[in-house]
Amino acid sequence: MHLAVIGLGLIGGSTCAAIRRVHPDWKITGYARSIATREAALARGLIDHAAESPEGIGAADLVLIAVPMGQFQSVFAAVARGRSENTVVTDAGSTKGSVVRDVEAVLGSIPSWFVPGHPIAGSERSGLEATNPLLYVDHQVILTPLKTTSPDALAQVTAFWRAQGARVSEMAPDRHDEVLALTSHLPHVLAFTLVHALSDDDEHLDIFRYAAGGFRDFTRIAGSDPVMWRDIALANQAAVLVGIDRFADRLVHLRTMIAQADQDGLIRSFERARAARELFKALSEQGAQHVTETHPSVFQVRAGGPLTGCIRVPGDKSISHRAVMLGALADGVTNITGFLEGEDAIATVQAFREMGVEIEGPTDGKVRVHGSGVDGLKAPQASLYVGNSGTTMRLLTGILAGQSFNATLEGDSSLSRRPMQRVADPLAQLGAQVRTSATGTPPVQITGGQSLRGCHVDLTVASAQVKSAVLLAGLYASGTTSVTEPAPTRDHTERMLNGFGVPVRREGSTAFIEGGQRLTATAIDVPADISSAAFFLVAASIVPGSDLTLEHVGLNPTRTGVLEILRLMGADITVLNPREVGGEPVGDLRVRASALQGIEIPAALVPLAIDEFPVLFVAAACATGVTRVEGAEELRVKESDRIQSMVDGLSALGVVIQGTPDGAIIEGQGAQTQFQSADVQAHEDHRIAMALTVAGLRAPKGVVVHDCANVATSFPNFVGLARQVGFPLDLLG
């Protein structure tokens, strides 16, 4: 194998050194503009030959272009002239849109032999002297192949970086540039600017002399190569400007708060930032490719062959949350297996860590919670940031209502729009002090130190989250707390409290709990999430010839509305090997393709299938006849307005669907349904993203679903499992 590296700075030089270690038999040709650098590389044994010009790469099998962005176009033109027929070319530029434009400017189109790439392993050190053979170990390399890129070239470049120890992922060039603008380019621009601003001061030497660790940490990256960062700022101009504007708005806002001595505002802003930073840390420490490996956000799927195989979807989200919460409040150590390693459940783990609970994991679905006892939580140092997770926010509000300390709960942009007064009101009946924003949305502020009194609460919404918040607050109330729900909702909290030794009595639609009891740690095996399985139940039903088995799915009767609805529509679903695991019924589900019929969805099933409606709408669109959903107004206040999101998405695919205030009317197109091709939006909503991806299985020309990053909140390995059973699914960003 003959490798050529153009540019022998930190990036190119480190690749030479890394390849020397893992492939000592490879021949390496190097080129750098400065003769001294070429000679130094030869002297250090990093390269075997020095080329006189970039054209001189001659017969190399693989060429890495690792030059500053400003030189890329001319170097690429020379490499294109000098390459031989089978040479594959990749690059290491920090922006990808500009690279693609430069290549187009040289050749008119993107050749199959070019694979744009970006090793994210820079450092403020630069030059050949900084070369490090381990630079890429455990670092990310993002490749941004285009439609024209040959799969062989992509495989070769992927293997090249993996051999150097890197973790390789793929993304669309534009998405890469947006993400890097915010996570890398903006911080560099800010660091340079801060140091520049301070150095304007005549006394700056004195200032720097007294600068402490904060200054050093924040400005470390201002020691980076100015030419490189000038080129990056200009090459990714549009996305960097968006980032700067966003930051400038925040800074002006902060200035106002300081000018007005707005103590509360400042605390809110700093606490939110601190909490978001802590969650980021927890997600990245988790090692599992969260955060550090950005989530794919654009899916492309098209009609294909039958879906087959046997898979286990991840752990139940509702049960995973509750296992951590009750484990944290219990006496003793709770071992959880099958835990959902999605962002929502990890937000719960992190919130309890911030209240002093020791929690190990998750690792391979295992979590060990060292309970602090029902009275052992500690005041968090800042607001608790729970990301996208409504369940964490609402159930925690119930727990926090009974603590001696104050706490504030915050969430991301989607959660910040969702109704929280529905928990604040019933908790107030127990004597809790819970404040939401003027519009009833987060942040939620809970004033501790209240003495809660057990009482009866009649819920006005059928919500398991609100019911659970009341029962959890009931643990801290004197006497009996009872809660009546207007329709049955999932009862995992009741079942799990029983499992932790706290009896919850049930009479009709009312659940009763006695305050002042202690919880005893237990072991929890979390079954696979029926809400995640639902995407595959519908997918296999609508793709002809499919035969799929979903293992170990939780079949709690308060969650199986989706099975009943699909069966009423004519789906072919069999429960195999029914059993009970840790107080929850479980079974394997075999689903085979079948012709579906439109139905009137029975009102009683709506709360029992509330999370599955997005994908049920897809089933309805493929059924023969009309399907009507009523009494599902709750869908309007989920992670997005799920009625509107699905009406928009399915209409774009050519489905006749009409949204109503509390549901939808969908005119099914029958067994031969073929959706038209379209670009659709998931609106930051994981279930909309996956439902529209399933719809794409009936679109011969494919569907592109945007804004899918939040799939990681509930179903981190959705793409992998979908591909495994046969979804023709590509990632475009």
Ligand code: S3P
């Ligand atoms: C959940 C209850 C439901 C559901 C959510 C999880 C829970 O919400 O939509 O995904 O774990 O209790 P509501 O209580 O708002 O209906």
